[in-house]
Amino acid sequence: MRASDLIRFKQSGRTITMLTAWDALSASVVEEAGADIVLVGDSLAMVSLGHATTLPVTLEQMLLHTQAVCRGLSKPPSEQPLVITDLPFLSYQCGLDRAVAAAGHLLKHSCAGGVKLEGAEPEVVQVIERLVRMGIPVMGHLGLTPQSVHQLGYRRQAKDPVSQERLRLQASELEKAGCFAMVLEHVPEALAGHLRRDLAIPVIGIGAGQNCDGQVSVTADLLGLTPRQPPFSPARLEGRTLGIEALRCWLEEQRQPGADPTTAQPPPGSDC
Template sequence: MHPITPSRLAAMKDKGERIAALTAYDYTAAQMCEAAGIPVILVGDTLGMVVRGEASTLAVTLDDVIYHSRMVRRGAPHALVIADLPFMTYRISVEDALRNAGRLMQTTGVGGVKLEGGSEITETVARLVQAGIPVCGHLGYTPQSTHTLGGARVQGRNLDAAVQLIGDAKALEAAGAFAVVLELVPTEIAAAISRQLDIPTIGIGAGPDCDGEIQVFHDLFGLFTDFQPRHTRRYLNVAEDITGAARQFKADVADRRFPGDEQSSALKPELSARLSEYLGQTESLAVEG
């Protein structure tokens, strides 16, 4: 099986094939996504929240993303693995963005990077693409700007904001982005952007008319229990199953039901007999002493 590339995503859009994408943060989760045939895996800075328990994505560093991206790449050698450039790793200067994105690509083997922002970062996007770094854009609710946006709120609720989103999406495409994530965007706006762009749109909380959908692994399978975003669907409740299993494990250990013979190894009878003889002798010597 050939690895998925950005051009493959463009071909999927042309054919009307919707693109399923999931986040992953470790080798095992990446293996599961790959086995399921998920074509796009994002090493998102959401790891700050669902893996580390942070209040937002802002504390995640480039080293954090590199660490997790290496694991994911090993677990999913065929999927298109995209990694987030974290907060303030691409906004200071174009040169800074090139250096950080280049390091991320070179040390992890991911197939692209994702940046948040619109028209204001198109120069950076263009330079990254010129340097051979595939770029995915991210519009709508951008978590790295959570403080200025007032939290996780739907964006583009008035005409001016809607026009701005459409313009930003076109600007990212013109700068060379191979796809755009649309997060918490009204359905009508996401549909309009998807129609007007030649590159794929990947929605999350943006309705059914995007070219694909991305969800957070821990949300989709019930691993993250602090809250459930409105835009997700729980396909499993793994946390409940694991908690129940852990309770059973604790009880089995306490009641000496685990480990048992099946989980243990025994000496050969002749060696066991010799050991018993030896132990008997040493115990006798101890008593005599």
């Protein structure tokens, strides 16, 4: 899968699917499930590293996890999903040269086929243009941008006509700068629909309704592994509860006299 394939998917009306992964195990699961894109999102700061926001994750940590995700993919390269990795906070906001070096470092030392970055401020647009000229595919990200949590919070964005028009202009700027696709997070569905129709590049929504070219979700949220769910991504499985219960049962079994650690069956009389 290549970044250019996504524009072809949009043109043919095929829905684009994207899921996050943060290590080899999660990547294997996402690949087997059939996602078009595996996003090594900086959400791994919370999912995997225990931080309260995405801000603390470093470039080297993003590389480490991207490499692990790449090792978790087992299909032939031509059949693997497209791997996109997030540029972390302050890796692209401090000058063009530093941004190119950061993005190139991630792609040079992993199998990632592109990077994602947030926002459409003039400085960010300049970064995108430079990266694209250097041959680095870029996915944009508008709406709720988690790296701006201290300014925007986690609230729904673009709720009034003025901010909606601003976002439409930003989306057009990202397309002109050379983004091959963009994530649109936690904005009204009608606005997402306008952007999908206005733009030639795919609009991949999360909390932006169904009127998008594709959808992305944090895998840990869908599997119910996180203690708290975002309002726009309900769990499809009570994974945390099921996992805790399975482990609790195993621990109880091992505490029984004469327990066999190789058996998959609980002892007689067990609630497990």
